[in-house]
Amino acid sequence: MSAEDLENYETELELDLYREYRDVVGLFAYVVETERRFYLANHVDVQARHDGGEVFFELTLTDAWVWDVYRSARFVKSVRVVTFKDVNIEELAKREIEVP
Template sequence: MSSENLENFESDAQLALYEEYKNVSGLFTYIVETERRFYLANSVQVTPHLKEGTVFFEIEMQDVWVWDIFRSSRFVKNVRVYSVRDVNIEERTPGEEFMIPPMDGLQPPEA
């Protein structure tokens, strides 16, 4: 596979993931962002831990959609993540329009 074909494949996969995100976003209450992944979830619990002078966070989520281009199934019943950096959690207001984050270099297809 040429580097151009690989680049096109990755771009197409990212665009498909973005479209899937737009389609499923209304099903979830929370938007969770860690240093490694982006999640949509219906239940989130964050527990801070201090061990040997280091603070880290344990994030437990239920009914989760995982932003990961390489997963065959992005819907997961339960997820537990440990993060050593800040964790961003946003709760959506019912009826609120879901804001799609900008994706540098990717343009959504024309409607």
């Protein structure tokens, strides 16, 4: 496999992932972004934790979808995420009319 073949394969995987995201984003209420991953979820619980002067965040996401090109199963019932950096959580606007 050449470097070009590998690059084309990875590009196709990313395009497929984007298409899946576009198809499922309307099913979720929140977008969650950490330093390592991007999630869609219907429920998000965030707890700030302190340990020896360090602050970290513990997130529990339920009914979630994980943006990860290498995961075979991106839909998950529950996810627990621990992160030491900022977390960005946005509530998605509900669409009144679904455009095909």
